[in-house]
Amino acid sequence: MASAQANGKNVTVNPLKMSQPLGGATAFMGLNRCLPMLHAAQGCTAFALVLLVRHFREAIPFQTTAMSEVTTILGGADNLEQAIVNIVERAHPDVIGICSNGLIEARGEDIKGDLKAIRARHPELARTALIYARTPDYKGGFQDGWAAAVEATIDQLVEPLPGRNLRQVNVLAGCHLTPADIDEIRDTIEAFGLAPIILPDISGSLDGHVADEYVATTQGGTSVKDIRGMGRSVATLALGQQMEPAARLLETRCGVPVDVFSRLTGLLPWDNFIAALARISRRPVPQAIRRRRSQLIDAMLDGHFFFGEKKVAIAAEPDLLTGLSCFLNDMGATITTAVTTSQTPALAAVPSKTVTIGDLDDLETGAAGCDLMIAHSHGARVAERLGIPFFRAGFPNFDRLGAAHQLSVGYSGTRDLIFELGNLFIAGNGGMHATTASH
Amino acid sequence: MLQHTLQHLFDEPSCATNRAKDPKARKQGCGGKPLTPGNAAGGCAFDGAKIVLQPITDAAHLVHGPIACEGNSWDSRHSLSSGPMLYRTGFTTDLSELDVIYGGEKKLYKAIKEIVARYDPPAVFVYQTCVTAMIGDDIAKVCAAATERLHKPVIPVIAPGFVGKKNFGTKLAGEVLLEYVIGTEEPDVTTPTDINLLGEYNVSGDLWNVTPLFKRLGIRLLAAITGDARYHDVTKAHRARVNMMVCSQALINVARKMEERWGIPWFEGSFYGVPETSKSLRTIAKMLVDRGADVSLLKRTEALIAREEARVAEVLAPILPALKGKKALLYSGGVKSWSMIAALQWAGMQVIGTSVRKATDDDKRRASALLGDSGTLWESLPQREMYAKLKAGEADILLSGGRTQYVALKAKTPWMDSNQERHTAYAGYDGTIAFLKGIHKALTNPIWAQVRTPPPWEE
Numbered sequence: 070m071a072s073a074q075a076n077g078k079n080v081t082v083n084p085l086k087m088s089q090p091l092g093g094a095t096a097f098m099g100l101n102r103c104l105p106m107l108h109a110a111q112g113c114t115a116f117a118l119v120l121l122v123r124h125f126r127e128a129i130p131f132q133t134t135a136m137s138e139v140t141t142i143l144g145g146a147d148n149l150e151q152a153i154v155n156i157v158e159r160a161h162p163d164v165i166g167i168c169s170n171g172l173i174e175a176r177g178e179d180i181k182g183d184l185k186a187i188r189a190r191h192p193e194l195a196r197t198a199l200i201y202a203r204t205p206d207y208k209g210g211f212q213d214g215w216a217a218a219v220e221a222t223i224d225q226l227v228e229p230l231p232g233r234n235l236r237q238v239n240v241l242a243g244c245h246l247t248p249a250d251i252d253e254i255r256d257t258i259e260a261f262g263l264a265p266i267i268l269p270d271i272s273g274s275l276d277g278h279v280a281d282e283y284v285a286t287t288q289g290g291t292s293v294k295d296i297r298g299m300g301r302s303v304a305t306l307a308l309g310q311q312m313e314p315a316a317r318l319l320e321t322r323c324g325v326p327v328d329v330f331s332r333l334t335g336l337l338p339w340d341n342f343i344a345a346l347a348r349i350s351r352r353p354v355p356q357a358i359r360r361r362r363s364q365l366i367d368a369m370l371d372g373h374f375f376f377g378e379k380k381v382a383i384a385a386e387p388d389l390l391t392g393l394s395c396f397l398n399d400m401g402a403t404i405t406t407a408v409t410t411s412q413t414p415a416l417a418a419v420p421s422k423t424v425t426i427g428d429l430d431d432l433e434t435g436a437a438g439c440d441l442m443i444a445h446s447h448g449a450r451v452a453e454r455l456g457i458p459f460f461r462a463g464f465p466n467f468d469r470l471g472a473a474h475q476l477s478v479g480y481s482g483t484r485d486l487i488f489e490l491g492n493l494f495i496a497g498n499g500g501m502h503a504t505t506a507s508h
Numbered sequence: 509m510l511q512h513t514l515q516h517l518f519d520e521p522s523c524a525t526n527r528a529k530d531p532k533a534r535k536q537g538c539g540g541k542p543l544t545p546g547n548a549a550g551g552c553a554f555d556g557a558k559i560v561l562q563p564i565t566d567a568a569h570l571v572h573g574p575i576a577c578e579g580n581s582w583d584s585r586h587s588l589s590s591g592p593m594l595y596r597t598g599f600t601t602d603l604s605e606l607d608v609i610y611g612g613e614k615k616l617y618k619a620i621k622e623i624v625a626r627y628d629p630p631a632v633f634v635y636q637t638c639v640t641a642m643i644g645d646d647i648a649k650v651c652a653a654a655t656e657r658l659h660k661p662v663i664p665v666i667a668p669g670f671v672g673k674k675n676f677g678t679k680l681a682g683e684v685l686l687e688y689v690i691g692t693e694e695p696d697v698t699t700p701t702d703i704n705l706l707g708e709y710n711v712s713g714d715l716w717n718v719t720p721l722f723k724r725l726g727i728r729l730l731a732a733i734t735g736d737a738r739y740h741d742v743t744k745a746h747r748a749r750v751n752m753m754v755c756s757q758a759l760i761n762v763a764r765k766m767e768e769r770w771g772i773p774w775f776e777g778s779f780y781g782v783p784e785t786s787k788s789l790r791t792i793a794k795m796l797v798d799r800g801a802d803v804s805l806l807k808r809t810e811a812l813i814a815r816e817e818a819r820v821a822e823v824l825a826p827i828l829p830a831l832k833g834k835k836a837l838l839y840s841g842g843v844k845s846w847s848m849i850a851a852l853q854w855a856g857m858q859v860i861g862t863s864v865r866k867a868t869d870d871d872k873r874r875a876s877a878l879l880g881d882s883g884t885l886w887e888s889l890p891q892r893e894m895y896a897k898l899k900a901g902e903a904d905i906l907l908s909g910g911r912t913q914y915v916a917l918k919a920k921t922p923w924m925d926s927n928q929e930r931h932t933a934y935a936g937y938d939g940t941i942a943f944l945k946g947i948h949k950a951l952t953n954p955i956w957a958q959v960r961t962p963p964p965w966e967e
Binding site: 086159 | 554598668672911920
């Protein structure tokens, strides 16, 4: 059991954290025919866009209200109005996902009120959903922004509906899941004869497909129509502790019961997920899934030699950190250093003495002598300096191919992760790295 | 103070954009049209200031603001260093909600103090951002106090994102260099062949393709501002005999004011492509000789140019036939809009069009003259239209930056990076070889025929 504490520095050195608005906008990218937008100065969108393009290797639709010094003084309502009208005229999205930033929130802008007034003035916006997520960048990080956008989507689009669809389940997907993870989750749910509504669904929009024409919005993702129907589902599966508040909102409003799965990597966590699907669908577990479970058990037996008592340093956002550190602990490794971005209840599960709310500099300080380091791409230089094998996990991953297709949930994903990390340990044991020479 | 600097820059007499504006337009700001909410792209003034100053490799660069400004952007530019690496460390005060409420000045001072104690850099650059500007943190005051107490130049960079576009931030950074850095120290020795390069950031090692040429000519690079720079070199840049401005608009204020204060003549040139590289070397030699360098420099320069041009022609001979007649679409900006056209035409390629965002009237004239009737100048080219052109096969390759990379790839069209995020140096003669070889490699990859083949079941 970990207790999370701040690093006590006045200067953040080599940031681990990305901003809340970037996380919020990325979640909105999992809605179909959506144009995400930051209500901020244009540079906020430009920086975020560069990161997203480099991570997903995709053209990313992303706009800005282009706040200036003068409009900051006068108030941002006019910019917000112009931006929405311009976007609807040019790109005809089904939905515009608006994330605020620190500039707007510190001014105390009444964005909900602004949106109401804008709608009243512009009947042509009637067919476009407008969602506003409050995401100041002086609070929280990417994961918090993602969670805020999902909660805002439910709050602003989902109404109670009569009747239950006993085959329909809601899946609220946290930001620690890749498009490949979501595909795996969907296939598994469908194998039980259930129809999932996955929110947000970046497996549709950011999975690296080549469309036949140019579209100025997202292509693929959760449709507004499906979101509006979520109140009829028989269950909500919240994937990641970050999704629990949004799931509880749905439960309170529409009476859909909630199951929270704080992690889906590892044998027992995925067993729980499969058991829940069997319970909800009232169907037996399909043979193909049982077979993959057996493959994972075999991989654990083959792999445990190389994980046992290995020292691992991880820096990641809370839910990703929880998932990876628990999995490594399950395989016999020791988490010697854990660094994360913000304080959340999930951190209590991290199997490490302490969790530091800090930066990659804290990771560097704590990782000396470790057998493996895990972080997003900015951690690569840290690992290089220390001569420690490095595994990329989280956002952004800009210096390797296939970030969107990295699979680490389910029996198959866990099996592949055992092989990938196990091979790093084997290579490290080959005398390539001074830090593992003693093994 | 910021207002004063801003006004000052809008009046910059050497800026072609300013010259063209009526007094009312000049008040509105630099860098072309005001931004359209919901239809804007590109970086902010803070981004521009970072591009100019961050390549000072031994300095610490501290961003005072919430996490977005540094957390989302650090270590993403490929300005290379031959020595110190401190410039690649991301420093930010990462303001919290409480800091926003109570003000971040104390935290900023402590952050500066921690950096100086731990890294002892020759200088600390402190960047203002939108939120800290709005809540009224006086970073100039904090920097002045830190300079005095820590005995170290701590330099405020007041270019918060919301004051303008990237281009404007580069100029604000130029003002910072003029006010706090250039001319604050004297070089031990000076020579009649000392020059500076302004606006050369050593992207992917561009500078290192040019410095060997200078060396062979006996020309001393006093300072590149700011590619692979050391802080104490930039402080002495005012003793150069000639300034070459490498990226048209970016540091024009620095060039002009260095001429005004220290009498350093300047010219605008480029190292992209063979013709421009030769022309720039000639101009440098001539200007140095005019200012008293030995006249033999001219002859040596011509000899070097002749040797290098012959070498480039020989190396590229095997690939030029494959490039001949190939059509390129250029989506770049500023000086690259014309210098890259010249480089492509030299290789026998055709340029169907170029964007002239961020370009001066002079840049546009040059681009237009080079293109003739066969190409178009675009102020902007919406992604939808760019996609349509590429999909229709109007160009064989797109040369642009990362943000439009996937417009080309999704249209199944070859693409090559021509922007500051690229990983290959394109400057000078060796850079030209790399540039054209890169285009050849992209065009001749066997995947294009495969990915354009429809599946057999779709006839």
